[in-house]
Amino acid sequence: MPTSADVARLAGVSRATVSYVLNNAASVRISEPTRLKVRQAAEELGYVPHAAARSLRAGHTRIVLLAGWHVRVGPPYGPFLGELQAALHRMDYTVVQYGSPGLSGDEAARAWAELRPVAVISVGGVVLSAHNVETLKRAGARAVVTVGPTRVPGAHALVLDQAEVGARAAAHLLERGRRRIGVVVPEEGGLEPFSGPRLEGARRAVRAAGAAGVVALPMACTEESAAALAAGWRSGGLDAVFAYNDEYALLLMAALHDAGLRVPADVAVIGADDLLLGRLLRPRLSTVRFGMPTGERLAELVDRAVREPADPAGAAERHGPAAAEAVRREST
Amino acid sequence: MPTSADVARLAGVSRATVSYVLNNAASVRISEPTRLKVRQAAEELGYVPHAAARSLRAGHTRIVLLAGWHVRVGPPYGPFLGELQAALHRMDYTVVQYGSPGLSGDEAARAWAELRPVAVISVGGVVLSAHNVETLKRAGARAVVTVGPTRVPGAHALVLDQAEVGARAAAHLLERGRRRIGVVVPEEGGLEPFSGPRLEGARRAVRAAGAAGVVALPMACTEESAAALAAGWRSGGLDAVFAYNDEYALLLMAALHDAGLRVPADVAVIGADDLLLGRLLRPRLSTVRFGMPTGERLAELVDRAVREPADPAGAAERHGPAAAEAVRREST
């Protein structure tokens, strides 16, 4: 691969001049003929600058590290992350995906810091400590943003209060007169940061209402698992279920139907995340929708944090939880 | 951020020694006490090596560039890409996501080459020329893999013959005795590399069978758009539809149902990609399934290409298309 020295040689100028020309350096005037020679030489050699060398010299990168993307990234995160990525790209950042299955906070922070990202966005998954955030900041991160149920000192937090989702679902079921409520908990790994709070939120809401409590129902995202759960339903005596997610809800609903139970007459079913498919199946699925911020908005937040040198500690944590609301359709 | 020089100073050794210790250099023997001093110093300072500096010196990176991830990345690509990413991570590669909306092949190749990736995986989207592949290889890419309908000279190709999908769908509908066939084409941007060949394949299959031809039906992935399409259905006189995708198929099926048409009596509907939800809705949706390679397999292919210095030109293109087959359920 040709280097800037090769271009300089071919153009008959110094490496400095090459750099000035190709970066349109404003602080220095280069004659038009020289510019042309340099441009042609670069073109001819197919010169492409070396990003690592540049950022080594510059002392900082334009890397935004997007961490903790699970294999199972269900809606509404998929579209959200897509938007985020596109927006950051438009702002000229290099988005580096970093899946970190099974890494501890310390290991993850170290691995991420090696890249010297200018910002880190941690989506679910890895739980960072204040010390980890400190490590990242010292490594050049001007912004560390966590998206998820927890809040880390020192980091911007886009709190997604999953407990609120569970609470709304339970409240809705209670309102509809149900009392014996089950909560489907996914058996798939990696969803605990979401499923745990959802279950807990439902539990709290039910307790607050003076009802008996909720029953956790492990289930995998397969037809077989749903059928197994539905088969034992009558003996459980539950009259309502909050199914973590619309996907799980629909699976279970189909299985309950096949097992001869009527929805919502025998069992009320509510999901979450307001997926499109919830409106396709009949009865239409009730769900809990929660206002996910747009990817663009988070991208702007990151961009601002990167540019603002002053990062008042107070401002770091003021990004409130998005509101959740139950949407009643036909299944409850 | 502390550098290896800081660690060396604190430990009272040279930078070279620090490097040897922290990288467990096998070619050199360092005394145990020294190792300990270095380790402690590094720990104490919270030293994290600088990836860019390292790869600048090494002359190569462990970056695998995953390019062309669209915002709307529908199944079965989502899970596939997730697996791929996880597998590469396990093999100790750094996966860099690079969305390139609206970039030409030349621009994209340049931008990618700046990162000096050791491998490039281009998923749909950007169309690379042989020259672009050459640029990337010169920039250090030991493997360039394209995943999608087209095949680029010089690159490994994981051909996903979308035309075959369309052809199978159409053939299935013809077999079921249908003659006037519509093909839903998504209005959403970014899907053309997939939707175009699917339409074309269906068209060819219908022509080959001596039938009249197919009608392209633009539709967005929303209830409204589906309803609009369904509303004008009777005047179109079509007795079957291939709907690009199970998602579009289900939307349309629900809309047709609401418009008073019976599936499959009045209209046969077939989708593609064999999504889970196609088995939840009744009637169960017929679909075209095609064997997507697992992410693990592609990761291994990349890994092998990276390690094998010899890359016989003949081997570069032998990765055949995955087979597609129609799965009949209840909607056709």
Add this chain to the structure above:
DNA sequence: TTGAAAGCGGTACCAG
């Protein structure tokens, strides 16, 4: 207007 040279952080050769 252009060139020479220092140095970003880390690695690996060679000398001691």
Add this chain to the structure above:
DNA sequence: CTGGTACCGCTTTCAA
């Protein structure tokens, strides 16, 4: 066994 040092490719003062 360890230290000195050259160098990876690029940017950016400082001089000419």
